Amino acid sequence: MVIIDSASPRFVAPKDVGATLDAEDDEDDDDDEDGDNNNNNTTKQAGEEGVMRQVLRAVQVRIKYEESDAFPALGTKRMLEYLKSHNWCISRCDVPMIAKKLKLDHNIPLFKYYYTKLVVWMPHLQFGHMPCCINCKDNNKVGVPGYPSHPGRMVVDLKENYFIMGCRYKCNQCKKDKERLNAIAKAAAATAAAATAGADVEVEVTKINLQYTFIGWDSRVLPRIPRLFNETSRC
Ligand SMILES: [Zn+2]
Numbered sequence: 608m609v610i611i612d613s614a615s616p617r618f619v620a621p622k623d624v625g626a627t628l629d630a631e632d633d634e635d636d637d638d639d640e641d642g643d644n645n646n647n648n649t650t651k652q653a654g655e656e657g658v659m660r661q662v663l664r665a666v667q668v669r670i671k672y673e674e675s676d677a678f679p680a681l682g683t684k685r686m687l688e689y690l691k692s693h694n695w696c697i698s699r700c701d702v703p704m705i706a707k708k709l710k711l712d713h714n715i716p717l718f719k720y721y722y723t724k725l726v727v728w729m730p731h732l733q734f735g736h737m738p739c740c741i742n743c744k745d746n747n748k749v750g751v752p753g754y755p756s757h758p759g760r761m762v763v764d765l766k767e768n769y770f771i772m773g774c775r776y777k778c779n780q781c782k783k784d785k786e787r788l789n790a791i792a793k794a795a796a797a798t799a800a801a802a803t804a805g806a807d808v809e810v811e812v813t814k815i816n817l818q819y820t821f822i823g824w825d826s827r828v829l830p831r832i833p834r835l836f837n838e839t840s841r842c
Contacts, residue, residue: 658713658721662702663758663770665709666725671754674732690727697725724769725759728823730832731776739831740778741821748780755822773823781819788815 656664666686673684685708690697697705702722703715730738737749751774759772796812803810821828 667758695727728773741827752777785817
Protein backbone atom coordinates (compact mmCIF):
# COMPACT_ATOMS: atom_id res chain seq x y z
CA MET A 608 0.00 0.00 0.00
CA VAL A 609 1.28 3.47 -0.83
CA ILE A 610 0.25 6.30 1.41
CA ILE A 611 0.50 9.73 -0.13
CA ASP A 612 0.54 12.64 2.24
CA SER A 613 -1.15 15.31 0.19
CA ALA A 614 -0.08 17.94 2.69
CA SER A 615 3.56 17.49 1.72
CA PRO A 616 4.36 19.23 -1.53
CA ARG A 617 6.56 17.30 -3.88
CA PHE A 618 7.91 17.85 -7.33
CA VAL A 619 6.48 15.52 -9.93
CA ALA A 620 8.07 15.32 -13.33
CA PRO A 621 5.44 13.93 -15.70
CA LYS A 622 6.59 11.73 -18.52
CA ASP A 623 6.80 13.24 -21.98
CA VAL A 624 3.56 12.86 -23.84
CA GLY A 625 3.76 12.16 -27.53
CA ALA A 626 0.79 13.15 -29.61
CA THR A 627 -0.21 10.21 -31.77
CA LEU A 628 -3.35 11.59 -33.33
CA ASP A 629 -2.72 12.31 -36.98
CA ALA A 630 0.98 11.75 -36.57
CA GLU A 631 3.16 11.80 -39.66
CA ASP A 632 3.98 8.14 -39.42
CA ASP A 633 3.74 7.18 -43.04
CA GLU A 634 6.78 7.12 -45.28
CA ASP A 635 7.75 10.31 -47.00
CA ASP A 636 6.90 9.61 -50.59
CA ASP A 637 7.01 13.20 -51.77
CA ASP A 638 10.17 12.45 -53.67
CA ASP A 639 9.08 9.11 -54.98
CA GLU A 640 10.51 9.26 -58.44
CA ASP A 641 8.31 6.95 -60.35
CA GLY A 642 5.10 7.75 -58.58
CA ASP A 643 4.28 4.12 -58.14
CA ASN A 644 2.52 4.75 -54.88
CA ASN A 645 -0.15 6.89 -56.45
CA ASN A 646 -3.68 5.70 -56.05
CA ASN A 647 -2.79 3.41 -53.18
CA ASN A 648 -5.08 5.30 -50.92
CA THR A 649 -7.08 2.30 -50.02
CA THR A 650 -4.12 0.73 -48.20
CA LYS A 651 -4.93 2.70 -45.09
CA GLN A 652 -8.29 2.06 -43.58
CA ALA A 653 -10.22 5.00 -42.23
CA GLY A 654 -10.66 3.26 -38.90
CA GLU A 655 -6.90 3.22 -38.32
CA GLU A 656 -6.50 6.89 -38.93
CA GLY A 657 -6.90 9.97 -36.83
CA VAL A 658 -10.07 12.00 -36.99
CA MET A 659 -8.64 14.75 -39.18
CA ARG A 660 -6.97 12.29 -41.51
CA GLN A 661 -10.35 10.73 -42.19
CA VAL A 662 -11.54 14.17 -43.27
CA LEU A 663 -8.44 14.63 -45.44
CA ARG A 664 -8.91 11.31 -47.15
CA ALA A 665 -12.61 11.92 -47.78
CA VAL A 666 -11.88 15.37 -49.23
CA GLN A 667 -9.14 13.91 -51.44
CA VAL A 668 -11.44 11.14 -52.70
CA ARG A 669 -14.15 13.68 -53.47
CA ILE A 670 -11.76 15.99 -55.38
CA LYS A 671 -10.47 13.02 -57.37
CA TYR A 672 -14.03 12.02 -58.21
CA GLU A 673 -15.04 15.54 -59.25
CA GLU A 674 -11.97 15.75 -61.47
CA SER A 675 -12.46 12.35 -63.05
CA ASP A 676 -14.26 11.44 -66.26
CA ALA A 677 -16.68 9.37 -64.18
CA PHE A 678 -18.21 12.52 -62.72
CA PRO A 679 -21.61 13.27 -64.37
CA ALA A 680 -21.40 16.04 -66.98
CA LEU A 681 -24.32 17.90 -65.43
CA GLY A 682 -23.33 17.21 -61.84
CA THR A 683 -22.39 19.97 -59.42
CA LYS A 684 -18.79 19.90 -58.32
CA ARG A 685 -19.64 20.95 -54.80
CA MET A 686 -16.24 20.38 -53.26
CA LEU A 687 -14.34 22.28 -55.94
CA GLU A 688 -16.92 25.06 -55.88
CA TYR A 689 -16.62 25.34 -52.13
CA LEU A 690 -12.83 25.43 -52.31
CA LYS A 691 -12.81 28.05 -55.08
CA SER A 692 -15.08 30.31 -53.09
CA HIS A 693 -13.06 29.85 -49.89
CA ASN A 694 -9.53 30.50 -51.16
CA TRP A 695 -8.80 26.77 -51.33
CA CYS A 696 -9.03 26.46 -47.61
CA ILE A 697 -11.44 24.67 -45.29
CA SER A 698 -11.49 26.58 -42.05
CA ARG A 699 -11.64 24.71 -38.77
CA CYS A 700 -15.20 25.84 -38.13
CA ASP A 701 -16.33 24.53 -41.53
CA VAL A 702 -14.81 21.06 -41.11
CA PRO A 703 -17.88 19.65 -39.23
CA MET A 704 -20.13 20.73 -42.12
CA ILE A 705 -17.74 19.21 -44.68
CA ALA A 706 -17.48 15.98 -42.66
CA LYS A 707 -21.26 15.77 -42.58
CA LYS A 708 -21.59 16.38 -46.33
CA LEU A 709 -18.98 13.73 -47.03
CA LYS A 710 -21.03 11.34 -44.89
CA LEU A 711 -18.29 10.67 -42.38
CA ASP A 712 -19.55 8.82 -39.34
CA HIS A 713 -18.24 11.39 -36.91
CA ASN A 714 -19.41 12.26 -33.45
CA ILE A 715 -19.24 15.97 -34.29
CA PRO A 716 -19.68 17.35 -30.73
CA LEU A 717 -16.69 15.28 -29.60
CA PHE A 718 -14.58 15.20 -32.74
CA LYS A 719 -14.76 18.94 -33.37
CA TYR A 720 -11.92 19.36 -30.89
CA TYR A 721 -9.62 17.40 -33.19
CA TYR A 722 -10.47 19.31 -36.33
CA THR A 723 -7.95 21.68 -37.85
CA LYS A 724 -7.77 23.96 -40.84
CA LEU A 725 -7.12 22.28 -44.19
CA VAL A 726 -5.37 24.06 -47.06
CA VAL A 727 -5.63 22.55 -50.55
CA TRP A 728 -2.60 23.18 -52.73
CA MET A 729 -3.25 22.03 -56.30
CA PRO A 730 -1.76 24.64 -58.66
CA HIS A 731 -3.38 23.21 -61.80
CA LEU A 732 -6.83 23.82 -60.29
CA GLN A 733 -6.01 27.07 -58.56
CA PHE A 734 -4.08 28.84 -61.30
CA GLY A 735 -5.57 27.14 -64.35
CA HIS A 736 -2.32 25.71 -65.69
CA MET A 737 0.06 22.93 -64.83
CA PRO A 738 3.13 23.78 -62.77
CA CYS A 739 6.48 23.74 -64.58
CA CYS A 740 8.56 20.58 -64.47
CA ILE A 741 11.44 20.65 -61.99
CA ASN A 742 13.90 19.55 -64.72
CA CYS A 743 12.96 20.97 -68.11
CA LYS A 744 11.16 23.98 -66.56
CA ASP A 745 8.33 23.50 -69.04
CA ASN A 746 4.73 22.56 -68.35
CA ASN A 747 3.70 21.43 -71.83
CA LYS A 748 3.93 17.74 -71.02
CA VAL A 749 3.07 17.89 -67.32
CA GLY A 750 0.02 15.98 -66.15
CA VAL A 751 -1.59 14.70 -62.97
CA PRO A 752 -1.02 10.97 -62.83
CA GLY A 753 -2.54 10.59 -59.40
CA TYR A 754 -2.43 11.55 -55.80
CA PRO A 755 0.11 10.66 -53.11
CA SER A 756 -0.80 7.78 -50.82
CA HIS A 757 -0.86 10.16 -47.88
CA PRO A 758 -3.86 12.50 -48.01
CA GLY A 759 -1.99 15.47 -46.58
CA ARG A 760 0.87 16.82 -44.54
CA MET A 761 0.73 18.59 -41.22
CA VAL A 762 2.09 22.12 -41.15
CA VAL A 763 3.40 23.28 -37.80
CA ASP A 764 2.83 27.01 -37.77
CA LEU A 765 3.60 29.61 -35.12
CA LYS A 766 -0.04 30.05 -34.16
CA GLU A 767 -1.63 26.75 -35.11
CA ASN A 768 -1.03 23.41 -36.74
CA TYR A 769 -2.97 22.62 -39.85
CA PHE A 770 -2.97 20.27 -42.82
CA ILE A 771 -2.05 20.84 -46.44
CA MET A 772 -3.22 18.59 -49.27
CA GLY A 773 -1.66 18.35 -52.71
CA CYS A 774 -1.20 16.10 -55.68
CA ARG A 775 1.66 14.64 -57.66
CA TYR A 776 2.61 15.79 -61.13
CA LYS A 777 4.46 13.95 -63.86
CA CYS A 778 6.44 15.37 -66.78
CA ASN A 779 5.94 12.97 -69.66
CA GLN A 780 8.75 14.63 -71.65
CA CYS A 781 11.33 13.98 -68.90
CA LYS A 782 9.99 10.45 -68.46
CA LYS A 783 10.53 9.87 -72.17
CA ASP A 784 14.01 11.43 -71.99
CA LYS A 785 14.91 9.21 -69.07
CA GLU A 786 13.82 6.10 -70.94
CA ARG A 787 15.79 7.20 -74.00
CA LEU A 788 18.95 7.91 -71.99
CA ASN A 789 18.60 4.59 -70.19
CA ALA A 790 18.35 2.81 -73.55
CA ILE A 791 21.45 4.65 -74.84
CA ALA A 792 23.43 3.78 -71.69
CA LYS A 793 22.35 0.15 -71.96
CA ALA A 794 23.31 -0.05 -75.65
CA ALA A 795 26.70 1.58 -74.94
CA ALA A 796 27.33 -0.90 -72.14
CA ALA A 797 26.42 -3.80 -74.42
CA THR A 798 28.81 -2.50 -77.10
CA ALA A 799 31.59 -2.09 -74.53
CA ALA A 800 30.95 -5.56 -73.17
CA ALA A 801 31.17 -7.04 -76.67
CA ALA A 802 34.40 -5.13 -77.40
CA THR A 803 36.04 -6.34 -74.22
CA ALA A 804 34.78 -9.90 -74.44
CA GLY A 805 37.36 -12.30 -73.05
CA ALA A 806 39.23 -9.58 -71.19
CA ASP A 807 38.92 -9.27 -67.43
CA VAL A 808 36.87 -6.06 -67.62
CA GLU A 809 33.64 -5.32 -65.88
CA VAL A 810 31.13 -3.13 -67.69
CA GLU A 811 28.68 -1.20 -65.59
CA VAL A 812 25.46 0.41 -66.85
CA THR A 813 25.11 3.94 -65.51
CA LYS A 814 21.74 4.59 -63.91
CA ILE A 815 20.16 7.76 -65.21
CA ASN A 816 19.11 9.87 -62.28
CA LEU A 817 16.33 12.03 -63.64
CA GLN A 818 13.31 12.79 -61.50
CA TYR A 819 10.19 13.30 -63.54
CA THR A 820 7.47 13.30 -60.90
CA PHE A 821 7.11 15.92 -58.23
CA ILE A 822 4.70 17.10 -55.58
CA GLY A 823 2.91 20.42 -56.02
CA TRP A 824 4.68 22.14 -53.15
CA ASP A 825 8.17 21.17 -54.26
CA SER A 826 10.40 24.19 -53.58
CA ARG A 827 11.65 24.05 -57.20
CA VAL A 828 8.08 24.45 -58.45
CA LEU A 829 6.89 27.39 -56.36
CA PRO A 830 9.06 30.17 -57.85
CA ARG A 831 7.68 29.31 -61.28
CA ILE A 832 4.11 30.04 -60.30
CA PRO A 833 4.02 33.81 -60.95
CA ARG A 834 0.64 34.46 -59.46
CA LEU A 835 1.43 32.65 -56.26
CA PHE A 836 2.62 35.66 -54.35
CA ASN A 837 -0.31 37.82 -55.42
CA GLU A 838 -2.94 35.40 -54.34
CA THR A 839 -1.76 34.10 -51.02
CA SER A 840 -4.82 32.52 -49.49
CA ARG A 841 -5.78 33.17 -45.93
CA CYS A 842 -8.62 31.74 -43.93
ZN1 LIG B 1 10.26 17.86 -67.68
